[in-house]
Amino acid sequence: MIKSYLLGSVLMLTVLLSPGQDTRTQEQQPTRLSSREEIPRLAWYSVPASEISEQRYRELKEAGITITFSFFSSQKDAERSLAMAERVGVKVLLSCPELKTDPEATARKFMKHPALAGYFLRDEPSRSEFEELGKWMRRIQSVDKDHFCYVNALPIYAENWQFEYPKEPDFAVATTYTDYLTAFIQHIPAPFISYDAYCIIGDSLRANYYENLEVVAKASQKVNKDFWAFALTTGSSEPVNFPPPTLAELRFQVYSILAYGAKGVQYFTYWTPPVNETPWDFHLGPIGLDGKRTVTYDRLKKINEEVSKLSGVFAGGKVLSVRHIGKTIPKATTRLEDLPPGIKALEMYGAEALVSTIQNGDHTYTVIVNRSFKKEISLTALGDEGLQKVLKDGMIVPAGWYSSHLTIDAGDIAIFRYPTTKLK
Numbered sequence: 368m369i370k371s372y373l374l375g376s377v378l379m380l381t382v383l384l385s386p387g388q389d390t391r392t393q394e395q396q397p398t399r400l401s402s403r404e405e406i407p408r409l410a411w412y413s414v415p416a417s418e419i420s421e422q423r424y425r426e427l428k429e430a431g432i433t434i435t436f437s438f439f440s441s442q443k444d445a446e447r448s449l450a451m452a453e454r455v456g457v458k459v460l461l462s463c464p465e466l467k468t469d470p471e472a473t474a475r476k477f478m479k480h481p482a483l484a485g486y487f488l489r490d491e492p493s494r495s496e497f498e499e500l501g502k503w504m505r506r507i508q509s510v511d512k513d514h515f516c517y518v519n520a521l522p523i524y525a526e527n528w529q530f531e532y533p534k535e536p537d538f539a540v541a542t543t544y545t546d547y548l549t550a551f552i553q554h555i556p557a558p559f560i561s562y563d564a565y566c567i568i569g570d571s572l573r574a575n576y577y578e579n580l581e582v583v584a585k586a587s588q589k590v591n592k593d594f595w596a597f598a599l600t601t602g603s604s605e606p607v608n609f610p611p612p613t614l615a616e617l618r619f620q621v622y623s624i625l626a627y628g629a630k631g632v633q634y635f636t637y638w639t640p641p642v643n644e645t646p647w648d649f650h651l652g653p654i655g656l657d658g659k660r661t662v663t664y665d666r667l668k669k670i671n672e673e674v675s676k677l678s679g680v681f682a683g684g685k686v687l688s689v690r691h692i693g694k695t696i697p698k699a700t701t702r703l704e705d706l707p708p709g710i711k712a713l714e715m716y717g718a719e720a721l722v723s724t725i726q727n728g729d730h731t732y733t734v735i736v737n738r739s740f741k742k743e744i745s746l747t748a749l750g751d752e753g754l755q756k757v758l759k760d761g762m763i764v765p766a767g768w769y770s771s772h773l774t775i776d777a778g779d780i781a782i783f784r785y786p787t788t789k790l791k
Contacts, residue, residue: 400761402679406630407484408671409434409460409595410637416444418638418658424451430653430664431671432637434484436460442473449482458484460517470506478511485515491525491563492518494547497554504556515558520551522564523579544579548586559593560586563635567599567616567740569608577697577721580627584686587628595631596624598670600663601639601652611651614666619740619778621670626723626734626780628686632674634667676761680734680782684727693719693738707733709785712749720744720775726787732757733783740778747771753789757782 413435414423427435435457439445445463452459459482465473466486477483486507489500504516523544552560562583566576580596587594598620602611612620621632639652650656653664674681690703692715703722706713708731719738724731737744748754754766766783775781 397762397764400677400679400757400763402682404682405433405678406625406632406674406682407433407595408674409436409631409633411436411634412636412638412640412652413437414448415638416440416447419444419447419451421451421454424455424457426654426660427637428455428457430637430668431675432457432634434458434460435637436462436487437638439463442476445477449477449480453480453482458482460484460487462487466507467503470503471510474507474510478514483514485517486511488516488518490519491521493521494550497550501554501556508556516556517561518551518555518557520548520560520562522562523575523582524564524573545582545586548582552586552590552592559595559630561595561631561633563597563633565597565599565607565609565635566620567610567612569610570741572740575698577623577691578699580624581689581699584627584689588686593630594628595633596627596629597633597635598624600634600667601636601649603647603649605648606646611661611663612666613740614669615777615779616740617666617670617778618673618776618780619737621674622734622736622778622780623721623738625674625681626686626721626725626736627689628684628723628725630682637667673759676759677757677782679761680725680727680732680757680784684725684732687724687726687731689721689723691721691738693717707783708790709733709754709783710748710750714747718744718746729787730784731787731790733785735775735781735783737775737777737779743774743776746773746775746781748773748783750783750785753786755784757784 408431410427410432413427413432414437416439435452439448439462442463442465445461449459461477461483474486488503489496492500500518507516560583564576564579566573583594598617599609600612603609624632636652638654639656640649641656642648651661651663653661653667655661691697691700692703694717696702707722707724710733721736721738723734725734748766748771750766755763756766756769757763763784773781
C-alpha cells in the first residue's frame with residue numbers, strides 16, 4: 368500500500384522492516400560493493416593552458432575527476448595536457464584547432480597516447496549542423512575506432528532552437544525536442560548521447576528538468592546507447608541566477624541523473640571561467656578566478672568519492688523503471704504504483720522522491736532519491752529476509768541491521784538491493 372500526504376510541515380517516506388527481523392544473528396556478513404568499471408566523471412574548463420602542471424592535474428584527480436577537458440588554442444598545449452594527465456593518471460578529452468582542420472592526421476598523431484579519452488567536436492549544435500558533424504566524426508572514426516568522439520546536445524529548454532531539417536524530400540520538420548534528439552542520433556554516430564540541463568535557478572527547480580531526463584533516457588534506451596549528463600558546479604548571477612551548489616544541490620543533480628541511467632557524470636565547470644571571456648558572471652567554481660580552491664572544490668570531491676564507491680550500482684546497470692512519489696509529480700513522469708523488489712510495504716506521507724529500479728549483475732537495486740534539495744525525508748522499510756542496504760561507502764549490510772526509521776538528507780539517496788534470482 369502506498370500513501371502520500373503531508374504530515375504537518377515534515378515530509379515523510381515510510382518503509383517497514385519485517386517485525387522482529389534482526390539479521391545480526393544470521394551468518395550473512397557485510398560485504399563491499401564491487402564493480403569492474405567506474406562511472407566516468409568529466410570536468411569542463413578543467414585546467415587552462417597557462418596553468419598546466421603536474422600539481423594542477425594532481426589536484427584535479429584528487430577532486431575525483433577522471434576526464435579533463437579544456438579548449439586549447441594549439442596542439443602544443445594539448446600535448447602538454449596529455450603528458451600531465453598521463454603522469455597523474457587521468458584521461459583527456461582532446462580539443463585543438465588541428466582536430467578540425469585535419470582530423471585524420473590529428474587522430475593518427477594522438478590515438479596511441481595512453482591518456483587519450485576521446486575527441487571533442489562541438490557543444491550544443493543546432494539541427495542544421497548535424498550532417499557536417501556526422502561527416503567530421505566519421506573521418507576521425509575511420510582512423511581511430513577505439514576512442515569516442517564527443518558532441519554535447521542542447522537541453523529541452525534551450526532558446527533559439529534551430530531544429531528544422533534541411534529541405535530534403537525524405538525529411539519532415541523537427542518541431543519537438545524529441546525530434547531534435549532523434550535527428551541527433553540519426554546523423555551523429557557518437558557512442559553515447561551527451562546533453563546539459565542546469566536545473567536549479569535561485570532556490571527553485573526548473574519545471575521541465577525531469578521531463579528532459581525522461582526524453583533523453585527513453586531516446587537512449589530506444590537505440591541501445593548510453594547517455595551522459597551534467598551537474599552545475601559554478602554559480603552565476605547574470606544572465607541566469609545559478610547559485611553555486613550546496614552539497615545537497617550537487618547530490619540532487621548527480622543522483623537524479625544516475626537514477627535515470629546516466630553512465631557518465633559531467634561538471635560545468637571545474638575552473639571558473641574568466642568574466643572577460645564570457646557574457647556570464649561565473650563565480651565560485653571548484654577553482655576560483657584567483658586560481659585557489661573554493662568550498663565547491665570540497666563538495667565536488669565529496670560527491671565524487673560517493674559516486675566512485677557506488678559505481679557497482681550504476682556502472683553497467685540497466686534501469687528497469689523510474690517512478691515518482693509525491694502529492695504532485697513532475698511533468699512527463701510516472702507515479703509509483705508497484706512496490707520495488709524485495710520491499711513488502713511502502714507508505715508515503717507527502718514525501719517527494721523518485722524511485723529507480725536498476726538491475727546490475729545478480730542483484731536488483733532500489734535507488735530512492737530525495738527530490739527535495741532543501742528538506743530531508745524520513746523512511747521506514749518492510750522488506751523480506753533477502754533485502755540489503757547499500758551504504759554510501761560501498762558497504763552492503765542486511766537491511767535489518769538498521770532501525771526501521773531512516774532518513775534521507777536533502778538531495779541524497781537510500782539504496783537497497785535484492786537478489787535478482789528471487790524475483791523469478
